Amino acid sequence: MIRDSKQSYYITTPIYYVNGLPHVGSALTTLSCDVLARYQKMKGKHVVFLTGTDENATKVQQAAEKVGVPTMEFVDGLATAFQECWTDLHIEHTDFIRTTEQRHVQAVQEFFRLLVESGYVYKDTYEGWYSVSDETFFRDSEVKDGIAVESGKPVVRVQEENYFFKLSAFTQPLLDHIEANPSWLLPEFRKNEVVSFLKEGLRDMCITRTNKGWGIPVPGDESKVIYVWFDAVINYLAATGWHENPNWAEAWPPDVHFMGKEIFVRFHATLWPAMLMALGLPLPKQVYGHGWWTIGGQKGGKTGASLPHPTRLAKFIAERSGAEAPLAVDALRYLLCREMNFGPDTEFTVENLLRRFNTDLANDMGNLLNRTINMMVKFYEGIVPEVTTPDADIVALAGEVRAGYEQALSVFRLNEALEVAWRLVARMNKYIDEKAPWALSKAAKAGDAASAEALAQVLTACLEVSRIVAVLVAPYMPVASKAILAQLGYAHSDTAPLWEETAWKGLPAGTKVGPPQPLFPRIQELTVADDILFALGSANPEPTEKKENVSKVSDATTPIGTPVPPSPPVDPTADYIGIEDFAKVKLVVAEILAAEPVPNTTKLLRLTVQASEDDTRTILSGIAEYYTPEELVGRQIVLLANLQPRKMRGIESQGMLLAADVEGKAILLQPDKSVPIGSRVR
Numbered sequence: 269m270i271r272d273s274k275q276s277y278y279i280t281t282p283i284y285y286v287n288g289l290p291h292v293g294s295a296l297t298t299l300s301c302d303v304l305a306r307y308q309k310m311k312g313k314h315v316v317f318l319t320g321t322d323e324n325a326t327k328v329q330q331a332a333e334k335v336g337v338p339t340m341e342f343v344d345g346l347a348t349a350f351q352e353c354w355t356d357l358h359i360e361h362t363d364f365i366r367t368t369e370q371r372h373v374q375a376v377q378e379f380f381r382l383l384v385e386s387g388y389v390y391k392d393t394y395e396g397w398y399s400v401s402d403e404t405f406f407r408d409s410e411v412k413d414g415i416a417v418e419s420g421k422p423v424v425r426v427q428e429e430n431y432f433f434k435l436s437a438f439t440q441p442l443l444d445h446i447e448a449n450p451s452w453l454l455p456e457f458r459k460n461e462v463v464s465f466l467k468e469g470l471r472d473m474c475i476t477r478t479n480k481g482w483g484i485p486v487p488g489d490e491s492k493v494i495y496v497w498f499d500a501v502i503n504y505l506a507a508t509g510w511h512e513n514p515n516w517a518e519a520w521p522p523d524v525h526f527m528g529k530e531i532f533v534r535f536h537a538t539l540w541p542a543m544l545m546a547l548g549l550p551l552p553k554q555v556y557g558h559g560w561w562t563i564g565g566q567k568g569g570k571t572g573a574s575l576p577h578p579t580r581l582a583k584f585i586a587e588r589s590g591a592e593a594p595l596a597v598d599a600l601r602y603l604l605c606r607e608m609n610f611g612p613d614t615e616f617t618v619e620n621l622l623r624r625f626n627t628d629l630a631n632d633m634g635n636l637l638n639r640t641i642n643m644m645v646k647f648y649e650g651i652v653p654e655v656t657t658p659d660a661d662i663v664a665l666a667g668e669v670r671a672g673y674e675q676a677l678s679v680f681r682l683n684e685a686l687e688v689a690w691r692l693v694a695r696m697n698k699y700i701d702e703k704a705p706w707a708l709s710k711a712a713k714a715g716d717a718a719s720a721e722a723l724a725q726v727l728t729a730c731l732e733v734s735r736i737v738a739v740l741v742a743p744y745m746p747v748a749s750k751a752i753l754a755q756l757g758y759a760h761s762d763t764a765p766l767w768e769e770t771a772w773k774g775l776p777a778g779t780k781v782g783p784p785q786p787l788f789p790r791i792q793e794l795t796v797a798d799d800i801l802f803a804l805g806s807a808n809p810e811p812t813e814k815k816e817n818v819s820k821v822s823d824a825t826t827p828i829g830t831p832v833p834p835s836p837p838v839d840p841t842a843d844y845i846g847i848e849d850f851a852k853v854k855l856v857v858a859e860i861l862a863a864e865p866v867p868n869t870t871k872l873l874r875l876t877v878q879a880s881e882d883d884t885r886t887i888l889s890g891i892a893e894y895y896t897p898e899e900l901v902g903r904q905i906v907l908l909a910n911l912q913p914r915k916m917r918g919i920e921s922q923g924m925l926l927a928a929d930v931e932g933k934a935i936l937l938q939p940d941k942s943v944p945i946g947s948r949v950r
């Protein structure tokens with residue numbers, strides 16, 4: 269009943285935790301899938317593109333509690349914020365699943381029931397470490413000083429009677445599957461990580477938690493809820509209508525599960541395929557793990573090393589460049605896919621994006637189009653001339669580029685596909701310089717027939733390459749692609765172009781081209797001040813007033829760069845610093861997780877502090893004479909987070925806590941009431 273040569277192409281993003289707004293990290297995964305989905309549509313496939321939200325996690329419940337909003341109301345607001353953001357980014361998913369929906373809950377419970385029946389799920393007592401932040405259990409060997417070594421997140425000791433999944437039974441079957449399917453896990457180096465992980469041997473996994481009023485209850489045992497990861501991965505199957513809709517297998521198995529590296533090894537390359545094996549269901553055909561956007565080498569996220577909100581960033585690009593809003597969104601889509609190394613991590617900066625906007629879009633592509641169309645208007649009044657033979661070298665290069673683009677996307681290297689396409693753009697800009705059409709036109713006007721023929725050949729080659737590039741970029745920049753094709757007078761229906769249209773065919777003689785309309789005006793100001801970066805960030809979902817509906821914070825419409833009112837007169841004798849100087853100082857609220865004296869010193873304490881959800885670091889502080897380690901653990905402090913790290917006593921201190929200096933004694937500064945970790949102090 270399960271067809272392997274299905275006509276449909278099924279692609280999935282991870283489902284996003286609704287404990288904060290989307291940012292360019294979550295957007296990268298969704299956007300990549302959108303590009304791949306559009307590419308498959310171009311190739312004539314019926315595409316099923318699933319995304320959604322992961323709502324049953326303890327950390328989601330905690331985030332709701334922190335802001336005093338009922339959990340369901342909280343998740344509704346954020347699920348809407350994700351959906352709106354994807355619409356703003358021109359994402360064309362075919363389904364959006366929420367794990368609080370009945371179709372998901374029922375599928376999870378059915379899956380669980382079947383595993384109990386098959387003997388792969390059994391009851392036992394679990395004692396061990398659990399990280400709420402990672403929603404993951406850790407072994408003793410994976411925990412040091414109350415911190416999970418892998419993620420740097422705090423863990424708590426739990427002991428409960430629970431249900432277990434016989435994951436240990438799947439070590440060898442998974443290794444066998446990897447060996448028999450060399451391109452199942454990509455990229456290659458991440459596959460090797462999975463193999464090493466499996467070779468350590470899998471242990472059975474505790475897959476339930478005590479029911480604290482949030483999560484999917486274990487069927488027949490309401491005192492427990494199903495472990496959120498066990499529940500979450502089933503979304504991919506639930507969305508097909510598995511166990512309810514007789515046609516569910518039309519989409520199954522997925523062609524690719526696409527995700528960031530942190531959820532690749534344990535969950536998508538191990539747990540999920542083992543769960544499917546346990547029920548005898550076909551495995552996804554490919555699983556791909558991309559790297560992270562990092563800021564200062566650390567994973568960028570919603571707090572701490574904060575990444576911009578995608579919609580705000582697109583608006584900012586529109587404001588800076590003067591591009592129309594939908595084109596600025598397309599530019600952002602291009603820039604994120606082009607800047608990211610689909611493999612290792614990539615350092616994120618807005619300035620890098622702006623720079624690439626200028627080089628790739630305003631200059632390279634913009635120049636090719638504008639020069640081509642302007643010359644067409646000037647030399648041929650915009651009417652495509654007859655040409656007998658196209659330039660064979662350019663035709664050959666276009667063919668190579670087409671193949672290179674296909675090859676890059678077949679292994680999910682979205683940046684490389686663009687890089688390959690831009691080889692053609694660069695070649696044509698050079699070609700125009702070399703062939704000097706203006707000189708050919710002059711000679712042609714003076715009656716030289718060879719020059720007239722050459723001019724037609726050069727300009728039709730430029731037109732054809734522009735058309736091919738516009739089709740190649742359609743999955744990345746659907747709106748811009750249409751706008752370019754329209755300027756080229758290329759007759760196409762309202763639907764996106766098809767892959768066949770990337771082949772060389774030439775615009776028919778007589779086609780009316782133009783008028784030229786620059787789509788991506790050059791950005792003049794490339795530097796981005798810290799306060800703007802801060803305003804672009806994906807803020808925590810804290811409503812300004814308690815109990816305000818969380819969906820209000822999804823509003824990313826506040827204009828960036830709102831004019832600053834005139835400053836009051838300044839006292840020239842005062843020792844002022846400007847607000848831009850203060851904006852350079854990154855102060856955040858952090859929590860002390862652990863404290864211990866530094867051996868052989870009387871003054872220094874070594875503190876482990878959590879500066880954001882994803883940022884745990886070590887700082888050294890000279891407060892040992894005023895505070896004992898026990899007094900400090902659990903306290904909130906104000907941390908200077910962007911102080912240049914420095915080594916003292918062989919230990920690197922990654923920041924500084926703030927204290928009042930009272931006659932030489934340190935008195936710690938802390939917020940008036942408990943606030944979310946990572947909150948900015950300004």
Ligand code: MSP
Nearest residue numbers: 282283284285293297322500501527528560561568
């Ligand atoms: N809910 C789980 C996934 C369950 S799938 C059955 C989860 N959610 S998440 O919201 O924390 O992250 C989802 C995805 O966002 C990550 O896999 C990753 O693709 C993406 N990113 C989050 N931060 C990122 C960066 N800093 N950089 C790139 N992508 C990042 O994990």
